[in-house]
Amino acid sequence: MVAIRNEIDKVADSPASVLITGPSGSGKDVAAQLLHQKSRRAGAPYIALNCAAVAADLLESEMFGHEAGAFTGATRARTGRFEAAHTGTLFLDEVGDMPLAMQAKLLRALETRVVERVGGMIPITVEVRLISATSVDLLAAIDRGLFRSDLLYRLDVIRIEMPPLADRPQDIPLLVEHFCLTAGAPPIRFEKAAMALLMDHPWAGNVRELKNFVERTRAHHPGEVITRDALPRLLRPTGASVVGGSVVGGSATRVTETMNDVLGGTLPPMTLPQLDPGHGVDLRQLIADLEQAYIRAALSACGGTIAGSARLLGLQRTTLIEKMRRLHITPSA
Incomplete structure (x- = not known):
């Protein structure tokens, strides 16, 4: 993680696109925010869009905006995420889930730095630093015809790979301490034997799962010292x-x-x-x-x-x- 932070420090001011890869819950969105905060664009907008959380037929409007009357329900014009991020940073999370038709439109916007609102004909010039993230193997998606190779080359200028939590168990005590301090009063503390068990846990949900575990533990045992015996009831089962x-x-x-x-x-x-x-x-x-x-x-x-x-x-x-x-x-x- 120190190496990743050093890499972020080095590339933060570059206008080049960044692709952050890694499993769900590994902190890709945190890395994207840090890239923005460390850059000269820190005072400009940071706009995020989760491509997997928006219906395919609405994604173009979310990204590029729309004019009044462009489609049913569009009663007034709306600015898209590209326009909103002008001079700042646009973060596209889960870009691997983007439909192919939308991928072609994103590629054109990246090549021309010009967007058009849905239902509009006026080109709008935008100047943004694009950061994208995915937990999908994009090369495998290309082989299956689900992702455009030319778009990957545009997104993957600089790559930052976030490792799963299971590959860095030595970080778990530091993360637990951080979440214990930021979760609010009353604080909790883990015995040494309990912490050793946490370091052996697989954490399939990565840092997000660990954070939720600390919040759940604090809710059940506010202000207490957590023993190893208390953990089986708090950790999610990993069997079926x-x-x-x-x-x-x-x-x-x-x-x-x-x-x-x-x-x-x-x-x-x-x-x-x-x-x-x-x-x-x-x-x-x-x-x-x-x-x-x-x-x-x-x-x-x-x-x-x-x-x-x-x-x-x-x-x-x-x-x-x-x-x-x-x-x-x-x-x-």
Whole structure:
């Protein structure tokens, strides 16, 4: 992390585009903000847009703005994120989830430094420093035809790679101390044995999961010294999960119960049909039904966001998007 901070110090004033990579929850947005704060643009706007959190048909308007009457509901003109970030920094989070049609428009804007509002014909010159972030393997996405290689070359001028928390367990005590101090009164403290257990935990959700754990611990044990014995009730279980669209780690009923705990009880009861020599099962339909139920439940629990749903389901965002298209599921489903 010291090396990453040094790299940020060196490139902060460069106008070149920066691509920040790393798993979800590893601090990509923090790195982007630090790049802006360390630059000469620190006094100018810092505008962020999560590409995975905006419906595909609204993303162009969010990015470039729109004129009054451009589409149903556009009762007045609106400035886009590019215009709002003029002379400052534009941060595009989860850029790997951007639809291909929008990728072409972003590429043109980066090449010309000119944007046009939806429904408008007047070119608007913008001067922004672009920082983008993704937890998607963009080279693999290019191979699958989901991301443009020419756009990657535009975004990936300077790359900063954020490592997963599991690769830097020595940072965990420092991060825990920081979160304990910033979480507000009353403070908590961890015994040495408890901290050792935290350093051995996999932290699949990375720094974000660690921060949530500290907040949860403080809520349950305000002002206390946390022992090792208290941790099993506070750490999230890592047993049953859904990986690559398949159920792993137990029966369908038990996995459904576990997922219902996470998703707030939005999954219907599920039981696997028994195989009988006289009656087969439609395995393809069974898998499709399971995928439908889990994806819809995850979308419901995450307010329709692709990024959050993919994290719940243990999928890459591009994989989830492909499944949703195949199953005709929309983010609002």
